[in-house]
Amino acid sequence: MDVHPDLLLPDRIPEMERHHSKPSQVLPFALYALCALSDEELAACRQQCVADIDCDDNIVQLAPKAVFKDQSLRIIVEYHVELGFGGQFDGKFFIVVVHPSSYTVLVVALDDDELQCKPDLLWSKIGKSGLVAANLGIGIIMWDEAKDHSMHKIYACTCNLDVTFNDFNLTSVMALRTLGPKAAAALDEELMSTGAFSIDQLMELAGLAVSQTMYALSPPSKSPNILVACGPGNNGGDGLVAARHLHYFGYKPTMYFPKQSKNELFGRLRTQLEQLKVPFTDDFVGTAKRSDWIIDAIFGFSFSGEVREPFPGVIKALAESKVPVLAVDAPSSWNIETGPPDDGPGKDYNPDALISLTAPKPLVKWFKGRHFVGGRFVGEDIAEKYGFDVPPYKGSDQTVEIGSQGEKL
Ligand SMILES: NC(=O)C1=CN([C@@H]2O[C@H](COP(=O)(O)OP(=O)(O)OC[C@H]3O[C@@H](n4cnc5c(N)ncnc54)[C@H](OP(=O)(O)O)[C@@H]3O)[C@@H](O)[C@H]2O)[C@@H](O)CC1
Numbered sequence: 001m002d003v004h005p006d007l008l009l010p011d012r013i014p015e016m017e018r019h020h021s022k023p024s025q026v027l028p029f030a031l032y033a034l035c036a037l038s039d040e041e042l043a044a045c046r047q048q049c050v051a052d053i054d055c056d057d058n059i060v061q062l063a064p065k066a067v068f069k070d071q072s073l074r075i076i077v078e079y080h081v082e083l084g085f086g087g088q089f090d091g092k093f094f095i096v097v098v099h100p101s102s103y104t105v106l107v108v109a110l111d112d113d114e115l116q117c118k119p120d121l122l123w124s125k126i127g128k129s130g131l132v133a134a135n136l137g138i139g140i141i142m143w144d145e146a147k148d149h150s151m152h153k154i155y156a157c158t159c160n161l162d163v164t165f166n167d168f169n170l171t172s173v174m175a176l177r178t179l180g181p182k183a184a185a186a187l188d189e190e191l192m193s194t195g196a197f198s199i200d201q202l203m204e205l206a207g208l209a210v211s212q213t214m215y216a217l218s219p220p221s222k223s224p225n226i227l228v229a230c231g232p233g234n235n236g237g238d239g240l241v242a243a244r245h246l247h248y249f250g251y252k253p254t255m256y257f258p259k260q261s262k263n264e265l266f267g268r269l270r271t272q273l274e275q276l277k278v279p280f281t282d283d284f285v286g287t288a289k290r291s292d293w294i295i296d297a298i299f300g301f302s303f304s305g306e307v308r309e310p311f312p313g314v315i316k317a318l319a320e321s322k323v324p325v326l327a328v329d330a331p332s333s334w335n336i337e338t339g340p341p342d343d344g345p346g347k348d349y350n351p352d353a354l355i356s357l358t359a360p361k362p363l364v365k366w367f368k369g370r371h372f373v374g375g376r377f378v379g380e381d382i383a384e385k386y387g388f389d390v391p392p393y394k395g396s397d398q399t400v401e402i403g404s405q406g407e408k409l
């Protein structure tokens with residue numbers, strides 16, 4: 001079944017002219033669904049839409065006919081044009097749930113700020129949509145401004161109806177906003193200053209997320225032998241932590257850690273592994289051949305320039321590896337902003353899986369494998385401040401799969 005919703009809008013809606021002379025009034029915003037939702041799910045959607053509005057809970061209400069399963073957005077527009085003249089609902093703006101698993105929705109304007117009867121839409125988080133609609137309706141923000149702050153630029157519509165609305169699963173519907181290298185470093189600083197975290201804590205959670213991702217990709221019963229390649233920075237630290245958890249999960253990790261930082265934290269992480277009799281090897285290529293998976297924890301968001309010794313040979317081996325690779329935060333040697341290098345050992349490197357920590361980095365645009373996000377130590381406020389999204393972790397999971405090949409970020 002083709003589940004891509006038809007979201008095309010007509011060029012103009014001349015009927016909207018009739019609204020131009022009407023005095024502005026705060027009326028409830030109608031909520032529709034372009035997909036199958038039960039009454040409970042619809043009610044939950046409505047609740048989500050009003051969650052951020054600090055006033056009347058009825059500001060978003062279900063339209064008299066709310067569900068337009070497998071129909072086009074145009075049909076809702078036609079219906080709403082008529083409904084809007086009744087004076088019960090705001091005629092100009094309404095909200096549409098497009099996908100049962102989405103926590104993004106559409107805010108639709110039937111007449112943008114230019115009063116030219118031109119419809120337009122923007123993507124919003126479901127929890128913010130009512131507030132966005134209300135602010136637009138009351139005129140606190142203008143349409144262009146709302147669009148600038150919305151998620152419409154980062155929506156990726158690759159629908160998959162295997163998940164239920166209650167999961168609030170992003171996998172199929174949206175791509176998360178990315179975090180550039182400078183912002184990622186600044187966020188790290190902030191977490192460790194005003195955030196009152198220690199680096200040990202962040203690394204422990206990051207490494208735990210890496211190990212859980214490995215488990216999600218292939219459990220130890222299938223892939224016991226994991227080669228963990230660690231670089232000299234914190235990305236390598238995540239790899240050291242992950243290996244410890246992998247050991248406890250039942251894997252047999254082997255470490256490749258050719259350039260150990262003098263920082264005492266790395267010494268402690270190494271000692272913890274040695275006490276568990278986790279082996280360290282100097283032979284990356286030979287060990288890689290005997291491994292079921294490789295974890296690339298060589299460079300993360302602070303990598304820049306051309307790969308220096310002793311890592312070019314390792315990166316080349318990763319690029320040529322027949323053994324699947326899970327990259328931590330970034331495929332090592334990729335530029336964080338501009339992705340794979342034009343030449344050098346990482347030119348053809350595209351790992352099978354990636355776990356982005358805290359938030360995806362811009363390089364994910366070029367990534368083609370399975371994509372996870374982990375590093376569950378940032379709340380909504382910080383995420384908003386740095387302009388990224390907290391992914392919808394489920395339950396106690398430290399990692400969530402968010403997208404796959406071909407998604408537009
Ligand atoms: N909030 C979060 O999300 C958290 C993120 N965390 C993790 O931290 C990672 C960022 O860690 P980071 O800043 O320590 O740097 P990272 O990327 O490991 O690499 C820098 C090292 O690489 C080296 N190096 C650089 N360029 C090179 C080159 N061309 N060729 C050769 N070497 C090169 C350089 O070494 P140098 O050569 O200077 O000795 C430097 O030491 C991040 O991606 C995530 O995984 C968590 O642990 C905590 C919370």
Ligand SMILES: [K+]
Nearest residue numbers: 296299328330
């Ligand atoms: K990496």
